[in-house]
Amino acid sequence: MKFFWKIYFxxxxxxxxxxxxxxxxxxxxxxxxxYQKALKDGEWDNRMYQLAFETSxxxxxxxxxxxxxxxxxxxxxxQNLSDSGNVYRIYNSxxxxxxxxxxxxxxxxxxxxVLSQEQPCSYLVKRAxxxxxxxxxxxSTVGGKTYLLESLTNISDIYQERESYYDWYTAVMMGMTxxxxxxxxxxxxMLTRSVTSLSQTARRFTxxxxxxxxxxxxxxxxxxxxxxxxxxxxxxxxxxxxxTMQAKRQEDxxxxxxxxxxxxxxxxxxxxxxxxSIDCTREETMDAANxxxxxxxRLESLSFKLLELIVAxxxxxxxxxxxxxxxxEEAQILTEEKRKERNISAERVCDDGLIFGxxxxxxxxxxxxxxNARKALPENGEIRILGKxxxxxxxxxxxxxxxxxxxxxVTRITEAFYMIDKSRARKEGGAGLGMTLCSRIIGLHHARWxxxxxxxxxxxIAIHFPxxxxxxxxxx
Numbered sequence: 001m002k003f004f005w006k007i008y009f010x011x012x013x014x015x016x017x018x019x020x021x022x023x024x025x026x027x028x029x030x031x032x033x034x035y036q037k038a039l040k041d042g043e044w045d046n047r048m049y050q051l052a053f054e055t056s057x058x059x060x061x062x063x064x065x066x067x068x069x070x071x072x073x074x075x076x077x078x079q080n081l082s083d084s085g086n087v088y089r090i091y092n093s094x095x096x097x098x099x100x101x102x103x104x105x106x107x108x109x110x111x112x113x114v115l116s117q118e119q120p121c122s123y124l125v126k127r128a129x130x131x132x133x134x135x136x137x138x139x140s141t142v143g144g145k146t147y148l149l150e151s152l153t154n155i156s157d158i159y160q161e162r163e164s165y166y167d168w169y170t171a172v173m174m175g176m177t178x179x180x181x182x183x184x185x186x187x188x189x190m191l192t193r194s195v196t197s198l199s200q201t202a203r204r205f206t207x208x209x210x211x212x213x214x215x216x217x218x219x220x221x222x223x224x225x226x227x228x229x230x231x232x233x234x235x236x237x238x239x240x241x242x243x244t245m246q247a248k249r250q251e252d253x254x255x256x257x258x259x260x261x262x263x264x265x266x267x268x269x270x271x272x273x274x275x276x277s278i279d280c281t282r283e284e285t286m287d288a289a290n291x292x293x294x295x296x297x298r299l300e301s302l303s304f305k306l307l308e309l310i311v312a313x314x315x316x317x318x319x320x321x322x323x324x325x326x327x328x329e330e331a332q333i334l335t336e337e338k339r340k341e342r343n344i345s346a347e348r349v350c351d352d353g354l355i356f357g358x359x360x361x362x363x364x365x366x367x368x369x370x371x372n373a374r375k376a377l378p379e380n381g382e383i384r385i386l387g388k389x390x391x392x393x394x395x396x397x398x399x400x401x402x403x404x405x406x407x408x409x410v411t412r413i414t415e416a417f418y419m420i421d422k423s424r425a426r427k428e429g430g431a432g433l434g435m436t437l438c439s440r441i442i443g444l445h446h447a448r449w450x451x452x453x454x455x456x457x458x459x460x461i462a463i464h465f466p467x468x469x470x471x472x473x474x475x476x
Contacts, residue, residue, distance in 0.1 A: 342381070396465070
C-alpha cells in the first residue's frame with residue numbers, strides 16, 4: 001500500500017473513531033443525567049406518596065380501620081398528588097391489591113418481591129410494549145399494620161430522547177464522514193506531494209537522468225531529505241563524470257599508446273625486412289640501421305617515460321629539503337648538450353631557497369620543463385629561469401621566447417601522448433608524456449602551477465612550492 005493511502009486511511013479511521021466515540025459518550029452522559037434525575041423524581045414522588053398515606057392513616061383508629069377505608073384514603077391521597085399519568089398501588093401485608101390508580105400490566109418480577117425488612121424501599125425499570133416504567137415500592141407500618149405502596153412513573157421520554165440523539169448523530173456522522181474523507185484526502189495529498197516528487201526524481205536519476213534534482217520547499221524533514229538527495233545526486237554525478245572522464249582518458253591513453261608504438265614498430269619491421277630480403281649497399285644498410293636505431297631509442301624513451309609515470313603514481317617517497325639552485329644547476333647540466341646543438345642559452349636568476357620534496361622527482365621535473373622549452377625554441381633561442389623565495393613558499397618561473405601555444409593547446413598540454421607538433425616531437429625523440437609526468441610530480445609535492453602562452457611570443461610556466469614540511473604532515 002502506498003504511503004498516501006496509509007496516511008489517508010489512518011487519519012480517516014482515527015478521526016471518525018474518535019468523533020464517533022466522543023459523540024456516543026456525550027449522548028450516553030446526557031442520558032445518564034436524565035436517567036438519574038428520573039430516579040430521584042420517582043423516589044421523591046414515592047416518598048411523598050408514602051408520607052401522605054401514613055399521615056392520613058395516623059389520624060384513624062387502627063382497630064376500626066378496614067380495607068374499604070384504606071381505599072377511600074388512597075383515593076384522597078393520590079388525588080392530591082401530581083396528575084402526570086403515574087400509576088399508584090396499595091397492597092396489604094399479604095400482598096393483596098387494595099387500591100390501584102391508572103392500571104398498568106407489566107410482566108416479570110416487580111419490586112414488591114424483593115422488599116424485605118432490611119430493604120424497606122426498592123425500585124425497578126421495566127418495559128411494557130413501547131413504554132418504559134420506573135417502579136418504586138416501599139413499606140409503611142401504621143398502627144401495627146403493614147402496607148406496601150407502589151408508584152410507577154413513565155420514563156419513556158428519556159429513552160426516546162436518547163434514540164433521537166443517536167439518529168441525529170448518525171446523520172451528522174455521515175456528513176462528517178464525507179467532509180473528513182475529502183479533507184484528509186487533500187491533506188494526504190499535500191503531505192505526500194513532496195515524497196512523490198522525490199520518488200519520481202529518484203526514479204529519473206536511476207534511469208540515467210543525472211541532471212534530475214528534487215524540488216526543495218520549506219524546512220521540514222521532507223525538505224531536508226530532498227536537499228540531502230540533491231547533495232547526493234551532485235556528488236554521484238561528479239563521481240560518475242569523473243569515472244567517465246577517467247575511462248575516456250584511459251581509452252585515449254591506450255589508443256595513443258598503441259598509435260605511438262605502431263609507427264616506430266612499422267618502420268623497424270620495414271627496414272629490418274628490407275635488410276633481410278634485399279641485397280643493399282653498405283650505405284643503404286647503414287641508413288636503415290640508423291633509422292632502426294632511432295626508432296628503437298624512441299621506443300626506449302617511451303618505455304622510460306611510462307615507467308616514470310607508473311613509479312610516480314605508486315611509489316612511496318622520502319621527502320627532504322633540497323637547494324633549488326643546486327637542483328637547477330644539475331638540470332641545466334643534463335640538458336646543456338642538446339641546447340648547444342641549436343645555440344640555446346639558459347639564464348638563471350634565482351634566490352637560494354629550499355624545497356621540501358624528493359630529489360629525483362624534482363630533478364625530473366626541471367629537466368622535462370627545460371627540455372620542453374628547448375624543443376619550442378628556434379636556433380639562438382633563450383630560456384630564462386627566475387626564482388623568488390617568499391614567506392609562503394618558493395616561486396619559480398621558466399620562460400622561453402619560442403613558438404608559444406594556442407589557448408586550447410594549453411588546456412591539453414598535460415594529456416598523455418598529446419603533442420602540438422608531432423613531427424617535431426618525434427624528430428626530437430619525444431613521446432608526449434613529459435608534461436603529463438610534470439603534472440604528476442607537481443601534485444605529489446602539493447605544489448601549484450600555471451602555464452601562460454601566446455603564439456609567436458613564447459611560454460611562461462609558473463610554479464609555487466609550498467613552505468615547510470607541515471603540509472605533508474597534514475596529508476598524512
